[in-house]
Amino acid sequence: MSFLALTALAIVRLKDLFAVVMLSGLYSLLSASFFLSLDAVDVAFTEASVGAGISTLLFLASLKLVGRYEKKSRYKPALALGIVMVTGALLVYGTLDMPHFGAVDAPIHQHVAPRYINDSMTEIGVPNAVTSVLASYRGFDTLGETLVIFTAGIGVMSLLLVSRQTKDQSKKKVPADMQQQIILRVVAKMMIPLILMFGLYVQFHGDYGPGGGFQAGVIFAAGVILYTMLFGLSSAQRVFKRQILELLTAFGVLLYGGVGVVSMLLGGNFLDYNVLRHDPVHGQHLGILLVELGVGITVASVMILVFFKFTWRTVKHKYNQ
Amino acid sequence: MIYHYPVLQVIIPLLGAPLCLFIRVPRLVGFFAVLVSSLSFLISCGLRQQVHLYGTIVYELGGWAAPWGIEYRIDQLNSYLLLLVSGISTIVLIAAQTSIKKELPENRHIFFYTSYLLCLTGLLGILATGDAFNVFVFLEISALSSYTMIALGTDRRALTASYQYLVMGTIGATFIIIGVGLMYMMTGTLNMYDLAQRLPEVYKSKTVLCAFGFFIVGVCLKLALFPLHLWLPNAYAFAPSIATAFLAATSTKVAVYLLIRYIFSVFGIDFVTTSLPLHDIFLVLGLIGIFATSISAIYQRNIKRIFAYSSVAQIGYMILGLAIGTELGLTATLLHLFNHALMKGTLFLAIGAVVYRIGSSQLNHFAGLGKKMPLTMAAIVAGGLSLIGVPLTVGFVSKWYLIVALLDKGWWPVAVLVLISSLLAVIYVWRVIEWIYFSQPRIILDDVREAPMSQLIPIWLLVLANLYFGVDTRLTVGVSKLAAQSLFGVTP
Numbered sequence: 001m002s003f004l005a006l007t008a009l010a011i012v013r014l015k016d017l018f019a020v021v022m023l024s025g026l027y028s029l030l031s032a033s034f035f036l037s038l039d040a041v042d043v044a045f046t047e048a049s050v051g052a053g054i055s056t057l058l059f060l061a062s063l064k065l066v067g068r069y070e071k072k073s074r075y076k077p078a079l080a081l082g083i084v085m086v087t088g089a090l091l092v093y094g095t096l097d098m099p100h101f102g103a104v105d106a107p108i109h110q111h112v113a114p115r116y117i118n119d120s121m122t123e124i125g126v127p128n129a130v131t132s133v134l135a136s137y138r139g140f141d142t143l144g145e146t147l148v149i150f151t152a153g154i155g156v157m158s159l160l161l162v163s164r165q166t167k168d169q170s171k172k173k174v175p176a177d178m179q180q181q182i183i184l185r186v187v188a189k190m191m192i193p194l195i196l197m198f199g200l201y202v203q204f205h206g207d208y209g210p211g212g213g214f215q216a217g218v219i220f221a222a223g224v225i226l227y228t229m230l231f232g233l234s235s236a237q238r239v240f241k242r243q244i245l246e247l248l249t250a251f252g253v254l255l256y257g258g259v260g261v262v263s264m265l266l267g268g269n270f271l272d273y274n275v276l277r278h279d280p281v282h283g284q285h286l287g288i289l290l291v292e293l294g295v296g297i298t299v300a301s302v303m304i305l306v307f308f309k310f311t312w313r314t315v316k317h318k319y320n321q
Numbered sequence: 322m323i324y325h326y327p328v329l330q331v332i333i334p335l336l337g338a339p340l341c342l343f344i345r346v347p348r349l350v351g352f353f354a355v356l357v358s359s360l361s362f363l364i365s366c367g368l369r370q371q372v373h374l375y376g377t378i379v380y381e382l383g384g385w386a387a388p389w390g391i392e393y394r395i396d397q398l399n400s401y402l403l404l405l406v407s408g409i410s411t412i413v414l415i416a417a418q419t420s421i422k423k424e425l426p427e428n429r430h431i432f433f434y435t436s437y438l439l440c441l442t443g444l445l446g447i448l449a450t451g452d453a454f455n456v457f458v459f460l461e462i463s464a465l466s467s468y469t470m471i472a473l474g475t476d477r478r479a480l481t482a483s484y485q486y487l488v489m490g491t492i493g494a495t496f497i498i499i500g501v502g503l504m505y506m507m508t509g510t511l512n513m514y515d516l517a518q519r520l521p522e523v524y525k526s527k528t529v530l531c532a533f534g535f536f537i538v539g540v541c542l543k544l545a546l547f548p549l550h551l552w553l554p555n556a557y558a559f560a561p562s563i564a565t566a567f568l569a570a571t572s573t574k575v576a577v578y579l580l581i582r583y584i585f586s587v588f589g590i591d592f593v594t595t596s597l598p599l600h601d602i603f604l605v606l607g608l609i610g611i612f613a614t615s616i617s618a619i620y621q622r623n624i625k626r627i628f629a630y631s632s633v634a635q636i637g638y639m640i641l642g643l644a645i646g647t648e649l650g651l652t653a654t655l656l657h658l659f660n661h662a663l664m665k666g667t668l669f670l671a672i673g674a675v676v677y678r679i680g681s682s683q684l685n686h687f688a689g690l691g692k693k694m695p696l697t698m699a700a701i702v703a704g705g706l707s708l709i710g711v712p713l714t715v716g717f718v719s720k721w722y723l724i725v726a727l728l729d730k731g732w733w734p735v736a737v738l739v740l741i742s743s744l745l746a747v748i749y750v751w752r753v754i755e756w757i758y759f760s761q762p763r764i765i766l767d768d769v770r771e772a773p774m775s776q777l778i779p780i781w782l783l784v785l786a787n788l789y790f791g792v793d794t795r796l797t798v799g800v801s802k803l804a805a806q807s808l809f810g811v812t813p
Contacts, residue, residue, distance in 0.1 A: 094503060094531025111509030111519070112388050140382040140391045143335075144446070144458035150339065151439050151462055155469040158432030159480075250339030257336045270328045272384030 004030050017063055025056035041210040042130045049218045054303055057225050061310035125281035126207045126288060134212065135288040139271045143256050145214075146295050153249045153302035160309040181230070188230050195223035203296045207288060213295025220296070221303035233311050245305045252298025256291045263287070323367065327380040327393040330364040330403065331445045333357055338438040347430035351421070354434040355414045358441060362407040365400070365445075372400040379451070387451075388515045394451030398655070398804040402578050403448050405659055409570045409666050410441050416779040417563040420673050424561050425473060433473055437567065439466035444575045453501045453587070454511045456579065460497065460543070464490045467572060470564040471556050482555035489552040493542030500536030503528050504587075516587050524592050533588055533596065540583070544576030546640060547610025550633040557629035558682075562673030565625060569632055570666035574658050577639050581654070584643070585808040594646065603644035608738060610637035615745035619752065625682045627749055628668050631708060634742070635661045641739070642723055648805045649726035655801035656722055660707075660715035663790065667783040668704035671697050674772035674780060679764070684753065689762030693769045696777055698757050703784045705750035707791070710743050714791040718798070 007027045014020050028051025035044035116133050124132040134142050199220035206212030228236040260271040268275035273287025337357035341350045371378055372395055380393040395403070414437070421433055443463025447456050468490070472483035505511055507528050508519040523529050538549075545553040553573075557565045584593050593599055611634045618630035635657070642654030674697045675690065676682050691698045707714035710721075720743065727736040771777070790797050 090531055090534060091499070094528045097526035097528045112511075113509065115389055136383060137385050137390050138383075138454075141452075141455055141458050144455065144462060147335065147338075147439065147442070148458065148461045148465060151436070151465040151469070154432055154435050154439065155465060155472070158429055158436070158469060159472055246342055250342040253339045254336060257332060257339075260332065261336070264325055269380065269384045270325065270332065270382055274384060 004034065017066075021056060021059040021063060024059070025052045028052040028055070042128075042134075042212070045210045045215050049215045049222070053222050054218045054225075057222065058303075058306060058310065061307055065310065065313055123280075124284040124288070126284070128207055128210065130210070131206050131212055131288065131292075132284075135291055136271075136273060136284060139273075139287075139291065142291070142295065143253075143260070143271070146253055146256055146298050149299055149302050150249055150253050153298075153305060156306045156309055157246060160313065185230050188226055192223050192227055195226070196220060199223060199300075203292065204289070206292055207285070213292040214299055216292075217296040217299025218303060220300045221307070224300075224304050225307045228307065228311065233308065237308065240304055240308070242305070242308065245301045245308070248301035249298050249305065252294045252296070252301065255294035255297065259287055259290045259294070323371070325380075326364050326368050326371065327378055327395050327449060328382065330361045330368065330407065331393075331442060331449055333360050333364070334438045334442040334445065338435050338442060341431055341435040341438065345431065347422075347427055350431050350434045351414075351418045354438055355411065355418070357438060358407065358411040358414050361441070361445065362404075362411045365403040365407045368395055369400045369404050371395075372397060388510045388512045391450065391452040391455050392512065393449045394514065395449060396804075397800065397807045398581070399448045399578070401655075401659070401800045401804060402574070403445060405662055406444050406448065406571045406575065407441070409662055410437075410567060412779045412782055413563060413567045413570070413666065413670065416566070416670050416673065416776045419773050419775050420563050420677050421561065423677050424475060424563075429473055433470065433561070433564075436466040436469040436473075437564070439463075440470065440567070440572075444571055447575050448578060451513050452511055453504065453513055453516060457494065457498050457501060460494060460579075463572065463575070464494060464543075467564070467568055470568070471560040473564070474559045474561050476559045478555070479559035482552075482559045486552040486556045489542055489549075493539045496535045496539030496542070498539075500532045500534075500539060503532035503535070507532070513582070513587050517589060520588065520592070524596070530596055533592075536583060537580070537599070540576055540580045544573045544580060545633055545636055547606055547613060547633060547637060550610070550614065550636075553633055554626050554629040557632070557669075558623055558625040562625075562669065562676045562682075565629075566666055566669035566673055569629070569669050570662040573632065573636060574662055577636070577654070577658055581643070581651070581808070585651075590646070590809070600644045600646050603640045604735070607637045607640035607644055608735070610634065610640070611739075611742045612745070615742055615749070618749045619745065621749075622684050623682055624672055624684050624687065624753060625669070627684070627753065628665065628672070631746065631749065632661075632665060634746075635665075635708075638719075638723060638739070641735070642726065645726050645730050645732070647726060647730060648802075648809050649722070649729050651805040651808060652798070652801045653719060653722040653726045655804055656797055657719035659797050659801070660719045660787075660790065663715055663783055663787050664704050664707045667700055667780060667787060668708070670776070670780045670783065671700040671704065674776045677776065678769050678772060679766070681764075684756050685760075685763050687753070687756045688760035689757075689766055690769070691758040693766050694771050697772045697780065700780045700784045701757065702754060703787060705753060707787045709746045709750055712791075713788065715787050715797075716791075718791055718794050722798070 004027065007023050007030060011020050011023050011027065014023070028047055032044045032048040032052065035047055116129055116137065120126065120129045120132040120137075124136050126132045199216050202211035202219060203213065203216035206216070224236065224240065259273070259276075263272045263275050264270050266275040271287075273284045274280035276283035276286050334357050337353065341353065344350050344353055368378070377394060377396040379387075380395075381387065382391045382393065384390070417434075417437075421430060425433055440463050443459045443461070443466060446459030447463065450456055450459065468483050468487045471486060472480050474482075501511070504516060504520070507523045507526060508516055510516055510519060520529065542549045557569055560568070584590065614630045614633040614637070618627045618634065621627045621630060639654045639657050639661070642650045642657065644650070645653075672682055675687065675694065678694065679686055679690075703714070707716040710716040710719075720739070724736045724739060727733070727739065772780075
């Protein structure tokens with residue numbers, strides 16, 4: 001915890017944005033281990049892959065656009081500091097009456113959680129209770145979250161549009177900056193298949209261990225992004241075409257929603273996986289597998305697309321020369 | 322099929338939005354969006370009918386019963402607002418077909434319609450759900466898509482406005498999620514109905530008080546209550562006209578709904594009145610908000626900004642109604658919610674039509690348009706009169722109820738202040754009218770014609786609604802009264 005606070009302070013003070021990005025990656029990693037010590041494996045996993053992994057990469061990509069150092073500002077935010085202090089004090093005040101940490105009789109352990117823990121094995125048949133809450137009991141929230149990712153993707157797509165002129169130029173091939181870094185390239189060539197495999201493993205193993213669509217999508221995207229960084233945007237885009245990626249972002253959401261619609265047509269409620277097969281537990285399995293796949297596809301394609309859009313901005317001037 | 326109505330009206334736009342990307346032809350996407358939105362509208366009409374006949378409808382998503390799964394709970398209050406949001410959305414989308422074509426470059430059309438449908442999904446989702454966390458998820462969807470829509474505005478300042486909104490909106494959302502998280506910690510449930518049952522046990526705890534405080538501040542940021550309204554004028558002024566019309570008419574209303582829902586159905590009015598001097602706070606902020614922003618509106622030069630400030634002032638009236646804390650006051654708030662959506666929908670659509678013809682929303686460019694675009698200008702006048710609260714318009718009905726509620730409570734000084742504030746509205750509306758009808762044109766208007774039919778029809782639909790609901794108040798007043806009664810009835 002004290003490491004967390006220290007890192008946060010350092011982030012605020014530093015003017016070197018590169019260090020800030022690195023530190024915020026560190027911050028995420030620290031909080032991931034913090035979550036781990038709270039036994040929230042899935043949350044820790046997500047924090048590690050999203051916070052420390054992909055968002056650091058995206059920050060770096062945008063850093064390349066805006067330059068490394070922060071501008072000096074003369075703005076002295078005394079009022080803002082006051083408000084933040086009051087907010088913080090309120091939060092502390094709120095903790096006074098909280099149930100004790102780890103107390104068995106705390107309300108969260110008494111009300112809905114027991115059913116999740118005790119019955120999810122018979123009702124859903126998935127060993128990882130987190131997955132069953134995420135994808136089935138509260139599956140509609142997860143659909144919403146996927147839609148949030150999609151919305152963010154739409155935002156980036158619409159604001160960083162590729163114009164027609166640059167579209168033609170992108171057919172030309174441009175060497176990446178890292179052409180000379182032979183060690184990096186060789187190591188990365190060995191690593192990337194492993195990363196992609198690991199992504200797929202996390203995707204399909206989410207029922208049994210920590211993991212699932214969100215983490216898998218991010219890991220998969222990180223593999224592709226690594227490739228792009230080392231071998232250049234144009235070679236990566238030969239496999240991941242922009243239009244196909246755009247469609248994939250939508251396809252993931254549609255897959256998720258489609259499962260819901262199918263379950264509705266089969267006579268259940270929206271997202272009721274029980275009706276997908278004759279046996280409710282099998283139905284749940286199939287449903288969870290499909291919706292997690294939908295989540296994975298949307299997350300991975302949105303992340304890759306966002307990175308491509310940023311990178312495109314940074315390398316654009318090279319084409320124009 | 323009727324059984325699935327509660328969820329269908331949300332998932333039709335939800336699935337419609339990604340489908341937009343598959344259609345790829347901008348014109349078709351436009352039509353498709355209208356189709357999707359009108360389907361939602363029809364379903365919400367059906368839902369309203371159902372609620373009217375059978376009372377509250379509960380729909381369990383994923384087939385899991387309430388505290389474990391997520392449920393949709395449609396009652397008097399939200400069926401009424403679902404109808405409003407999906408209806409306004411459909412009308413605005415009809416006008417969007419021509420307006421968007423003119424205002425945005427072609428390669429952005431698809432993204433605009435996708436964001437629009439996403440925003441609609443988010444708003445409908447917030448309204449329909451009976452789950453505290455689900456609210457947050459859909460709030461994020463609607464917020465992210467409105468940032469996108471605003472940033473798509475052609476003016477470069479749209480980006481800054483959108484960014485400002487993004488920062489403020491994210492703070493609001495974070496506060497809301499802190500509130501929800503603390504409530505979950507104290508009760509172990511996320512279902513609103515269940516929360517209402519379990520919260521009274523822990524009313525005394527500081528954590529719940531803290532949760533309540535964070536939640537209220539977060540929602541007030543979203544609904545742009547005065548001093549937290551700073552994001553709104555710029556966001557409304559620089560967004561594409563269609564986005565402004567849609568957001569002004571619906572988005573803040575949904576936030577007001579959220580406030581009402583949590584105060585009455587989750588925390589319970591007893592807790593709210595005893596724990597914090599919320600009514601006094603709302604009274605003071607509401608009144609200051611009405612005056613400060615109405616006066617700001619008088620000094621604006623951009624017509625979109627005039628009415629954006631006026632929106633904040635109208636929010637003040639709604640909060641004032643809440644502050645009264647009686648059933649009559651709540652009825653006034655709900656009425657004004659509905660009526661204000663009609664007024665602002667009309668005004669911003671009409672302004673959108675002007676932007677379509679002359680490409681500007683500066684007030685002095687409106688000079689002389691009274692002769693060139695008589696029907697559009699008449700619509701602006703009608704909307705303006707309604708905003709002031711002239712009899713025979715909806716504005717009169719809701720102000721009337723507000724003043725009756727204030728007098729009933731014995732707060733006659735406040736009632737007088739409300740009347741005075743209406744005079745401020747007269748001033749800023751008159752400024753607009755003066756420029757439109759009594760000034761010499763500042764720019765060449767020779768080739769300016771009346772707005773196209775596809776925009777005039779939606780505008781006049783809304784104008785007629787303004788007049789119709791101003792005369793025949795059975796539907797709006799009836800439903801508002803029922804909703805207010807049920808909200809006061811369910812409180813433990």
